[in-house]
Amino acid sequence: xxxxxxxxxxxxxxxxxxxSGTVGAAVVAGLMMSAGGGGTTASVGSSxxxxxxxxxxxxxxxxxxxNAARKGNEGEAWKRMGLRRLRQEVRHDLSCAAxxxxxxxxxxxxxxxxxLQQRLFPVAxxxxxxxxxSVMWVRMPSRTTASGLKRVEDEYGTGDVIPVGTQLLxxxxxxFTGEHYDSDQDGTLLTIAETEPVSGHPTDTLLxxxxxxxxxxxxx
Numbered sequence: 001x002x003x004x005x006x007x008x009x010x011x012x013x014x015x016x017x018x019x020s021g022t023v024g025a026a027v028v029a030g031l032m033m034s035a036g037g038g039g040t041t042a043s044v045g046s047s048x049x050x051x052x053x054x055x056x057x058x059x060x061x062x063x064x065x066x067n068a069a070r071k072g073n074e075g076e077a078w079k080r081m082g083l084r085r086l087r088q089e090v091r092h093d094l095s096c097a098a099x100x101x102x103x104x105x106x107x108x109x110x111x112x113x114x115x116l117q118q119r120l121f122p123v124a125x126x127x128x129x130x131x132x133x134s135v136m137w138v139r140m141p142s143r144t145t146a147s148g149l150k151r152v153e154d155e156y157g158t159g160d161v162i163p164v165g166t167q168l169l170x171x172x173x174x175x176f177t178g179e180h181y182d183s184d185q186d187g188t189l190l191t192i193a194e195t196e197p198v199s200g201h202p203t204d205t206l207l208x209x210x211x212x213x214x215x216x217x218x219x220x
Contacts, residue, residue, distance in 0.1 A: 069216035102159020129200030134163035137219040180207035184215035
């Protein structure tokens with residue numbers, strides 16, 4: 001998977017974001033140094049609690065949307081997130097090894113996939129934010145080879161199954177960086193999703209949530 005080498009990673013090598021507790025502590029410390037006093041501390045504490053509550057709500061909404069997506073109700077999944085899917089959509093049936101690079105490609109050369117399908121589409125909210133979504137469904141010969149591919153794909157710096165056709169969405173030149181990524185395995189099927197902002201300023205939480213929901217979408 002490609003991405004930013006300076007971004008923190010979890011124990012599995014996947015990118016992760018700083019926790020709300022870490023961010024909150026840094027904000028509190030900075031404001032207390034610049035303006036001491038109980039009133040400031042109380043105000044900042046309230047802001048941190050509010051941010052944590054918002055994040056908790058977002059997590060619940062994402063989980064609910066994933067359930068809708070898994071049941072095949074894609075429109076409802078995006079609606080629960082305050083999003084709608086735009087009309088433009090690109091679909092491809094691809095060659096696994098040819099459409100990958102790095103260790104991911106080497107793995108697929110040793111363990112050829114049975115099928116690779118992609119959907120590429122944008123979703124938008126009511127505030128001018130547009131997010132490009134790439135979903136890859138990789139059907140492997142066995143559960144074991146699917147698990148092996150997931151381990152390689154999830155680790156930073158090992159290559160990727162490359163999203164194609166971004167220019168066909170009509171948003172100019174952009175590429176998927178891998179900073180907003182998720183994957184999900186169901187038996188022999190590995191689903192890989194990436195998101196990128198193409199208009200506006202969607203939050204990292206929203207971008208990550210959309211990627212998580214996309215992994216629950218059934219293959220075409």
